[in-house]
Amino acid sequence: MTKRYYDLNTYLRSIFGCRVQKISIDAGMSCPNRDGTLSSEGCIFCNAFGSGTGAYRKGLSVTRQILDSKQALTRRYRAKKFIAYFQSFTNTYAPVDALRRLYEEALAIDDIVGLSIGTRPDCINDDILSLLESYTRNYLIWIEYGLQSAHDETLALINRGHDVKAFEEAVEATRNRGIQICAHVILGLPNETKPQMLETANYLANLGIDGIKLHLLYVVKGTALERLYLSGKYKCLTQMEYVDIVCDFLARLPAEMVIQRLTGDPHADELTAPQWSLKKTETLNLIRETLESRNIRQGSAVC
Secondary structure, three states: OOOOOOEHHHHHHHHHOOOEEEEEEOOOOOOOOOOOOOOOOOOOOOOOOOOOOOOOOOOOOHHHHHHHHHHHHHHHHOOOEEEEEEOOOOOOOOOHHHHHHHHHHHHOOOOEEEEEEEEOOOOOOHHHHHHHHHHOOOOEEEEEEEEEOOOHHHHHHOOOOOOHHHHHHHHHHHOOOOOEEEEEEEEOOOOOOHHHHHHHHHHHHOOOOOEEEEEEOOEEOOOHHHHHHHOOOOOOOOHHHHHHHHHHHHHOOOOOOEEEEOOOOOOOOOEEEOHHHHOHHHHHHHHHHHHHHOOOOOOOOOO
């Protein structure tokens, strides 16, 4: 079965001609939505670890994290090149000199061909973008902005700490610098209907960005979302509801947009619900089968 969407592996092979894997890095960053600048609570779905590996708390340097992961990924996927993915929390939330040291520590390692920087759209400035732009002459550079939803009422409800305009301003500031732009979107946010989620797809389709990551909203232990879930005020999407929304979402995205992710990877020991979210391979297979059975391709519903 051929894929009906433009996945990250295909995109990276088209550039480098070999298997390229992302290496997740925990650089010990914080977040203005947790350190008291905006809030001390964080987004309602985020726990104290910021979706990270916990490597920084274990005392592992950026170099050590990359070298350990390179070895494992080479064995598992026969990967030959790697992208350093600064994932945990907000990876532009530091002085530019500190960021330079971290980024260049990663880039100095053999077979690292690029960076992917996960951050918030309200944690970027010209100095940081200029730093990232300076690397684009020799490396593939992605910046991943967490949008989550194109609806301000949803962003307020999940205590996101920024609005849609902040995302638009970040995208505009990043354009024409050689930096690839990826948006993160969460499907199944509280009170959002399927039509509203598809409005987010339409919004991003018209923004001219380069890639997207889709995530399922799953309930993590110790979060505000867990309290909502346990009180009966939040209900998770079923697996087939999620699959259906993803397929319709993909149909609304331009065919050239890189689909970096179609669902998330919850840690089993942190997960409250839904349990089906641990079945990633099954979910991906269902998405592919549904695209096929409904004759949907990425971009097939683009106006």
